[in-house]
Amino acid sequence: MSNRAKTLAASIAALLATGALAACGGGGAEAPKETATAEAPADAAAPAADAATPPAADAAATPPAEAAPAAAPVELDITGADGVKLTGDPAAGERVFRQCMSCHSLKAGENKTGPSLHAIIGRTAGQVPGFNYSDANKASGKVWTQQAMFDYLENPRAAIPGTIMAFAGLRKPEDRANVIAYISLHDHDE
Ligand code: HEC
Known part of the structure; x- marks a missing residue:
């Protein structure tokens, strides 16, 4: 056991x-x-x-x-070639504005090769303090309405013969409408 x-x-x-x-x-x-x-x-x-x-x-x-x-599309005070009021896409216009940025700022008082475009819409040509404009620009008598800028930007040297803005222009109306929509939204302080 x-x-x-x-x-x-x-x-x-x-x-x-x-x-x-x-x-x-x-x-x-x-x-x-x-x-x-x-x-x-x-x-x-x-x-x-x-x-x-x-x-x-x-x-x-x-x-x-x-x-x-x-x-959203911005309604512009611009009449296109077909007599219809244009709208612009500011986001697309921001991309177009890259072509302007080497010479232009939207900030007040910031002049580069070109004058500041701060508050440009509605202003008379040649008025930015401290910028040395051409006589052609100053004597143009232009007021930069959206329409005037639309016409000018197609071919600046044809619109203001003698301008020192060395820019060939924007052939496409939609590029001009878009960049003007962008500038109109951003050329002033919020
Ligand atoms: C290569 C440099 C350059 C580029 C690029 C350029 N500009 Fe200019 N811009 C100038 C200069 C310089 C002047 C002054 C023209 C003058 O005095 O004749 C000017 C003048 C202007 C004016 C008139 C300003 C005023 O106070 O009368 C507007 C508006 C303008 N430019 C818009 C544009 C836009 C929008 C673009 C892009 C689509 C552009 N520019 C591209 C150099 C440039």
């Missing part, structure tokens, strides 16, 4: 040592619990993420909604 008891005890000891009993018993019961607790936070986090998504989407949608009016 005592030998059998020793053998049984040794067997149990061996099982305990390998962890087989622990795995089948307590360990087996704990494992599902751990899985359940691991899933619970994941489930809880998922609705939280969902709840956070709509405000994030709203926030992301807001800037385009605000940007939309700025990109």
Whole structure:
């Protein structure tokens, strides 16, 4: 009997040592619990993420909604060749204005090769302080309405013979309308 008891005890000891009993018993019961607790936070986090998504989407949608009016066509006081009033796309006009930027700034008092175009719309030609205009520009008698600028920018040297603005012009009416829409929105402080 005592030998059998020793053998049984040794067997149990061996099982305990390998962890087989622990795995089948307590360990087996704990494992599902751990899985359940691991899933619970994941489930809880998922609705939280969902709840956070709509405000994030709203926030992301807001800037385009605000940007939309700025990109909307601007009605211009310009009559095109076909007698129809033109509109301009200021976003496209900003790209056209890159051709002007080497010589012109829209900031007040910032003269480069060309005079500042700050508040240019509606101003008489040749009036920017500190800029050395040609006599041709100063004597042109032009008032830079949108229409006058539209006509001028097609071919500046034909519109004001003797101008020192070394710019070939914008052949396409839509380029002129777009750049004037951009200038009209940005030639003054907000
Ligand atoms: C290479 C330089 C240069 C480029 C490029 C240029 N300009 Fe000029 N611009 C001048 C100069 C110089 C004058 C002054 C002309 C004069 O005195 O005869 C001028 C004059 C003007 C004037 C008249 C300003 C005033 O106070 O009477 C307007 C308007 C104008 N430019 C618009 C533009 C626009 C819009 C563009 C781009 C589509 C452009 N310019 C591109 C050099 C440039």
